[in-house]
Amino acid sequence: MSYATELTEAHKTFLKDALGEGVNFEPEVTQIYSSDASLRTGKVFAVIWPANTEQVRKVMAWADAECVVIHPRGRGTSLSGGCVPTVPGIVLSTLGMDRILDISITDFVAEVEPGVCTATFQSECEKLGVFYPPDPASGKATSIGGNVSTCAGGLKAVKYGVTRDYVLGCDVVLPGGGLLKLGGRTHKDVIGLDMTRFMAGSEGTLGILTRLILKLLPKPESSASVLAGYPSLDAALISMGKVFAAGILPTAVEFMNETVLDILRQTGEIPWPETVNSLLLFQVDGCKETLPLEVARLGRQLDDSLWQTQGVGAAEENKLWAYRRRISAGSYVLGPDRIGGDMAVPRGQLLAAVRRFEEIAHNNGKRLIAFGHAGDGNIHANLHYDASDPDDKRRTEKTHHELDDAVLEFGGSISGEHGGGCLKDVGRQLGEAEHAMMRQIRKVFDPKGILNPNKGY
Amino acid sequence: MKRGCTQCGxxxxxxxxxxxYKREQYSPKGKRILMEPIDNGDSPLPWERVKFLSRLCAGCGRCKDVCARKLSTADLLADVRSTHPHWTQYMWELWISHMGPFWPALGFFASLTPDAVTPGPLRSSLAMAKALPAPKEGKPWVVLKKNPAVTVDPTPVVVFAGCTANNARPLWRAKTEKLLKAWGYTALDSSSFVCCGGTLHHAGQYKAMHAMQEKNTAVWKELGRPRIAAFCASCHHSLAEYAEKVLQGEDAALWKKSLTPLSTLLAGAQAEITPDKPAEYGYHHPCHWGANGDRDQPFLADIVPGLKKGADVCCGMGGVLKMTDPDLSMRMADACLASFPSSARDILTGCSGCAMQLSAAAPKGTSVHHWLDVVSV
Structure with missing residues (x-):
């Protein structure tokens, strides 16, 4: 496909007329939107901030006619380069559409624009006694639109599922300016193809989301967390297996390997004894009357831990979760630069996969920082290095690629949360026929391929 | 070793x-993408194109708190402003270093100017100027008494009042000295201290800032290295950095130990609430205490029941906004005040800058005070 290689004066005039203050061509602004948390960069002709669906329709009709590439962007936090302009084009920022349109405590449904910050939306829901469970760890930084585009997971996915499980419907503007109104406010709807699900995880390749209809749940009355320490990750994951076998479904289960414990030891105070080399962090929720029983039940299954502590309610729990939050900042003791992985494996393969990843890292002279959502088999496999040291950089990148190969040996996915973006070679995981079918579907939505080219699949 | 922004958002x-603004270029991340190369001397863009963004920072430090690499964008912006000075920065230095004694008089003349004849672009600056003269003293409604069971450290104490209190709110310093005396502390003469230098750091006026830091540490040493009582969160924040950036060795450690919030020195106070207490009042958390370091809030919560914390919104006073974009600064103050419940029309805080800024922005019927205004001995 031959895309526009620059914006003509006529193009600029169109954008100014269509968007008014919602467009900027200046290099000091376009440079900021030329990258994301992957730190890859691309060329941006202009940044636009449409304020409503009609403006998006106008732009998409024009872009399709003029073959101008559009790169949708929420808050630009993609770790897989999902927002990076792989082809020079226009960045469409959804931050100008950040209204919460409705939170219904009778329908248990919310309607929002895509630019709403995830944590802000969750907080507004909770004020009304309802609950939007998908909670990526970066929820304070992300937008709902970005979460839907990547089908964000998060800490509570083990019990409550991922973002796609809460998207009941959406408005989507297609290249050409057409508007699809998919799904609706019912929690059940089996009429026609479930095209709403197509949108969740589509990484901005099918259309621009301009309104999202989201499922809500009653807000759990209370929650509690348990932090348990073990001599090794092996012991920790055996203990976690007992919890599930006993019929307990926690809200969240996080694991931390021995390297993480070493980092926590080096970077701050720790309450656990020296013999603890691996941690599990559980959260359970429920009503006030039954929660203590659930915590006690959980505690009984963790009787093989070396050390345990509990927190009931947000203030006490926050103290426990602070150790989990410390990992990201603390990891820099192992090097000033980072490559992150977010592989997922079947839950029963978690220990074997982490040990295999550690072995690969060790063989390359690296240490693997492994933590994540044990209940989902989702591993954050991070490597720190010094980019100014060419040998360290080479060994780290080699390790990172070998980890992607290894995860497939375990029947896993090379990305459980971050998406393919422009960094993952998804062809290694997808079958040829399946991959081809996905590309055909993409063409149905976007025949000229102007939306987020070279991304996702 | 620190590297630049990871763009985590x-x-x-x-x-x-x-x-x-709700646009990424106004965020710390956006500014770092432009200013890190400026600071390193390898920017593809000239300073002239990016300078307007370097001046839009309230210096609140919230970005550093949440940054995995603990990068301070306020510091980065101060650095690039220092190497690319602008005439407004010199004006600010002049205002802070030499004009202090004239602030109340200038405020008085400003108060004679009716809003109706003030040109739009000057209104927010004029509102701030009008807040400079000390208002008529209100009736305190908390009588503080020392708890006889609490033993007072005999180390002498010197009050660091800061330039706002020294020039525009002398009552705060006088009341602090009265409280310390009532508690049995030995209060030393604090009149030789100058501004903490924090605001000149934000302005990038490093030479003047260093001179203030040197002067203040010299005064402290001459006084025999006493404890330093600070009642302003911003002064405390700025003075705390002396231990890392100005002093070395034992003096640095002793300075760190000596610097004490006034509320900490009054810990365990017994409070009698008078009938003049407003039905409901709010508390504004000054950003410069950091996310978890507010020392006044627990003190106030102990002595007065029903403290209603605001939504933790920055007042917009800090950084360089008062000189670079006073309208933006005032819009931030308006947003801060709007975040309080409508029933809490009396607001307390523990920062001289926040108190002045929010007083200037407060609509009719709302009053904002340093907590020292409402206590008596």
Missing amino acids: ECLNVCPVYQQ
Whole structure:
């Protein structure tokens, strides 16, 4: 496909007329939107901030006619380069559409624009006694639109599922300016193809989301967390297996390997004894009357831990979760630069996969920082290095690629949360026929391929 | 070793400037993408193109709190402003270093100017100027008494009042000295201290800032290295950095130990609430205490029941906004005041800058005070 290689004066005039203050061509602004948390960069002709669906329709009709590439962007936090302009084009920022349109405590449904910050939306829901469970760890930084585009997971996915499980419907503007109104406010709807699900995880390749209809749940009355320490990750994951076998479904289960414990030891105070080399962090929720029983039940299954502590309610729990939050900042003791992985494996393969990843890292002279959502088999496999040291950089990148190969040996996915973006070679995981079918579907939505080219699949 | 911004985006939600614009270029992340290369001398863009963004920062430090690499964008922007000075920065230095004694008089003349004849672009600056003269003293409604069971450290104490209190709110310093005396502390003469230098750091006026830091540490040493009582969160924040950036060795450690919030020195106070207490009042958390370091809030919560904390929104006073974009600064103050419940029309805080800024922005029927205004001995 031959895309526009620059914006003509006529193009600029169109954008100014269509968007008014919602467009900027200046290099000091376009440079900021030329990258994301992957730190890859691309060329941006202009940044636009449409304020409503009609403006998006106008732009998409024009872009399709003029073959101008559009790169949708929420808050630009993609770790897989999902927002990076792989082809020079226009960045469409959804931050100008950040209204919460409705939170219904009778329908248990919310309607929002895509630019709403995830944590802000969750907080507004909770004020009304309802609950939007998908909670990526970066929820304070992300937008709902970005979460839907990547089908964000998060800490509570083990019990409550991922973002796609809460998207009941959406408005989507297609290249050409057409508007699809998919799904609706019912929690059940089996009429026609479930095209709403197509949108969740589509990484901005099918259309621009301009309104999202989201499922809500009653807000759990209370929650509690348990932090348990073990001599090794092996012991920790055996203990976690007992919890599930006993019929307990926690809200969240996080694991931390021995390297993480070493980092926590080096970077701050720790309450656990020296013999603890691996941690599990559980959260359970429920009503006030039954929660203590659930915590006690959980505690009984963790009787093989070396050390345990509990927190009931947000203030006490926050103290426990602070150790989990410390990992990201603390990891820099192992090097000033980072490559992150977010592989997922079947839950029963978690220990074997982490040990295999550690072995690969060790063989390359690296240490693997492994933590994540044990209940989902989702591993954050991070490597720190010094980019100014060419040998360290080479060994780290080699390790990172070998980890992607290894995860497939375990029947896993090379990305459980971050998406393919422009960094993952998804062809290694997808079958040829399946991959081809996905590309055909993409063409149905976007025949000229102007939306987020070279991304996702 | 620190590297630059990882573009994780955690800073967007906490940045009060970003909240006003909702565009990434106004966020700490956006500014770092432009200013890190400027600071390193390898920017593809000339300073002239990026300078306007370097001046839009309230210096609240919230971005550093949430940054995984603990990068301070306020410091980075101060550095690039220092190497690319602008005439307004010299004006600010003049205002802080030499004009202090004239602030009340200038405020008085400003108060004679009716809003109706003030040109739009000057209104927010004029509102701030009008807040400079000390208002008529209100009736305190908390009588503080020392708990006889509490033993007072005999180390002498010197009050660090800061330039706002020294020039525009002398009552705060006088009341602090009265409280310390009532508690049995030995209060030393504090009249030789100058401004803490924090605001000149934000302005990038490093030479003047260093001179203030040297003067203040010299005064402290001459006084025999006493404890330093600070009642302003911003002064405390700025003085705390002396231990890392100005002093060395034992003096640095002793300075760190000596610097004490006034509320900490009054810990365990017994309070009698008078009938003049407003039905409901709010508490504004000054950003410069950091996310978890507010020392006044627990003190106030102990002595007065029913403390209603605001939504933790920055008042917009800090950084260089008062000189670079006073309208933005005032819009931030308006947003801060709007975040309080409508029933809490009396607001307390523990920062001289926040108190002045929010007083200037407060609509009719709302009053903002340093907590020292409402206590008596």
